[in-house]
Amino acid sequence: MTAGIxxxxxxxxxxxxxxxxxxGRAGLRSLAVSSDPRVERSRFAAAAVGxxxxxxHTDAAAEALVAIGRxxxxxxxxxxPVLYYSNDAQLLLVSRHREALxxxxxxxxxxxxxxxxxxxxxxxxxxxxxxxxxxxxxLPWSPAEGASLPxxxxxxxxxxxVGWFDTQVVETLHGVPHKVLKITxxxxxxxxxxxxxxxxxPFVLQEFIGGGDxxxxxxxxxxxxxxxPLASFVGRKVRTYPLETGRSTYLELVHEPEVRTLGGAIxxxxxxxxxxKMDFKRDPASGRFHLLEINAxxxxxxxxxxVCGVNLPAxxxxxxxxxxxxxxxxxxxxxxxxxLREDIKSGRAGVRAGRWDVAQWLASYRGxxxxxxxxxxxxxxxxYSAARWWRTRLHRYxxxxxxxxx
Numbered sequence: 001m002t003a004g005i006x007x008x009x010x011x012x013x014x015x016x017x018x019x020x021x022x023x024g025r026a027g028l029r030s031l032a033v034s035s036d037p038r039v040e041r042s043r044f045a046a047a048a049v050g051x052x053x054x055x056x057h058t059d060a061a062a063e064a065l066v067a068i069g070r071x072x073x074x075x076x077x078x079x080x081p082v083l084y085y086s087n088d089a090q091l092l093l094v095s096r097h098r099e100a101l102x103x104x105x106x107x108x109x110x111x112x113x114x115x116x117x118x119x120x121x122x123x124x125x126x127x128x129x130x131x132x133x134x135x136x137x138x139l140p141w142s143p144a145e146g147a148s149l150p151x152x153x154x155x156x157x158x159x160x161x162v163g164w165f166d167t168q169v170v171e172t173l174h175g176v177p178h179k180v181l182k183i184t185x186x187x188x189x190x191x192x193x194x195x196x197x198x199x200x201x202p203f204v205l206q207e208f209i210g211g212g213d214x215x216x217x218x219x220x221x222x223x224x225x226x227x228x229p230l231a232s233f234v235g236r237k238v239r240t241y242p243l244e245t246g247r248s249t250y251l252e253l254v255h256e257p258e259v260r261t262l263g264g265a266i267x268x269x270x271x272x273x274x275x276x277k278m279d280f281k282r283d284p285a286s287g288r289f290h291l292l293e294i295n296a297x298x299x300x301x302x303x304x305x306x307v308c309g310v311n312l313p314a315x316x317x318x319x320x321x322x323x324x325x326x327x328x329x330x331x332x333x334x335x336x337x338x339x340l341r342e343d344i345k346s347g348r349a350g351v352r353a354g355r356w357d358v359a360q361w362l363a364s365y366r367g368x369x370x371x372x373x374x375x376x377x378x379x380x381x382x383x384y385s386a387a388r389w390w391r392t393r394l395h396r397y398x399x400x401x402x403x404x405x406x
Contacts, residue, residue, distance in 0.1 A: 008076040009046055011317065012068065012105060015086035017381055018300035018337075018372060019313070020044050023084060025306045026314030026326075031081070033068070038373065038381035055089035055162040062097040069104020082317050083107045084298050088119050089162045091297040106320040108225065108274035110296050118294050122159040125204050128291065131269055134262075135291045136206040143193065149186050150205060155245070156181040156192055159202035168199050178245045182208060211284045212355065213240045216292070217256055219263025219278040220301055222315045227273055230319060233310045233331035234259045235301055238364065241346035243353065249343035250364070251301065252336045253308050262289055272296065275312060300372070304337040307370055338365075339372040 010028040013020050017039055023030050024044025032045040040048040051064035065083075072081065083105035085094050094101055095115040101107075109115060117123040128135035139150035157180045158164050165177055172195060183189045196203045209215075214237060221232035238250035263278045277299055279292040302312050310331040318325035347361040356364075374382040 007046055008079070009072070009081050011082045011084060011313075012065075012072075013045075013084045014090045015084060015298060016300065016372075017042060017375075017378075018303035019084060019086050019298050021375065021378060022298075022302040022306040022311060023313045023317075024378075025303075026311050026317060028082075028314070028317060031068070031072075033065070038384055041380040041384050043378050043380065053089070054093040058089070058093050058096065061093055062100065065093075065097075066100055066104065069101070073104060080104060080106050082320050084313060084316075086298045086300075088160070088295075088297070091115065091295075092119060092162070108316070108320060110270070110272050110274065114270065114272075115296055118296055119162075120159050121157050121293065122202055122204050124293065125206075133266060133269070133291050134289065136209055139205045139207060141189075141193070141205045143190075149189070151207065152186075152189075153182055153184045153208040154189075155206050155208050156183060156196060157204045157206055158196070159204060164201070167201060169195050169201060176242055177247050178242055179247065180245050182245050209281045209283050209290050211282060213237045213244060215282045215284060216240075217254070217259045217280045217282065217289070218301065219259050219280070220276070220305060220312060221263065221267065222275050222312045222319065223267060223273050224319055225273055227268060227271060229264060229267070230325060231310050231312055231315045231328055232260060232263070233305050233308070233312075234263075235304070238336065239343055239346040239350070241342045241349070243346060243349050243355070246346075247342070248300070249339045249346045250336060251304060251338075253304060253331050253333050255330070255333065259289060262291075266291065266294075270294075275316060277301065300337070304335065304370065305331060308332040308335055335368045335370060337372070338369045 007029055009031040011023050011030045012033060013023055013030045014033045016036065020030060020032055020039060020042055021044055029046045030044055032039045032048040033051055034048055035050040039045060049068060052060040054061040083094065085091050094107060095109055095112050098109060117127045125135065125138055139154055141150060164170065170178065181192050183192060216237040218235045219232065220235065221229045223229050233253055234256045236252055236254045237248055238252055240246040241249045259280055266278060267276055274296060275298055277295040280289040281292055282289050298313060305312055308331045309329055311326060314326050317323060350356050351358055351361060373385055
């Protein structure tokens, strides 16, 4: 299981290149738990192993992680590396098997019941309402004929994103990765609520908070076992794809004291510990920040945070192992994270929708950037991706030429 590791890993990283690079920038040796060949080729991965997909095979994935832990213990002694997890399925895996995994790995999680309520968006809606957190209003809805309609626009939010992008609902959207569904008409409401029910996906119907993607801010922090923040930063989305309802494509760090204060207060109210990310959207009309969701896991933002001087994975490692914790500092600004391939789709969509013109779109790329795949200090993943792209193109060209000749 760990035969490829020649040095003792400081960290076991379940995540993509972004998280792996954030951990690596802390000077930590990582065992990457990933089947992504780009991750395997990163210089920050001492070795890489695969496990069953947590969302579909949670118990099997937990057993595989325990086996990795046993092998590490056998090879390197009882030292327990820090475990990093980066999506909801991985978070639930670690939380639900925390006792077994805690024997071999170090991690800090909120209470198990709270983790479940944070991941389940319907439960989180109820929790936020109980505590009077500034969450968007839940809208009444009934499929009965003659029932009153909610105000439009509104959003349908799947209760769980575990496996969401593989559902028939997203297939109906031609695979475009909508995190939520924006609804503007009664017909669309009937169609998409029906689609959610047929797919067996519980959902929450919420008011839509106005404003573009650039009004979405996030509070990122690492909290010790007493809930005290050891480090934090604030980010802002520049663009997503699809617009308003999709995944991040372009990000930056900002100084926004209100988000930092609000995030810290909510973390204290909930009794959070460990790593946390809170998404807020500012209503341009009122200036009020609305809490969209809370994630108690690591994420792609931590690469940008590390580049800008606040490395939350490094802080987590120090807290969990007793190693020196990086001194607290304010994050730098002026560097942006870019997923160029997906952001081109977002930019084109914005031009078509009249959100910006081509000149404004291209001008937004000025300044220093880091990328989701390409990194000058870790080039092999990008070289592998480029070679694979050219092989695919060549194969299609040769196959097409053969068919034409026949």
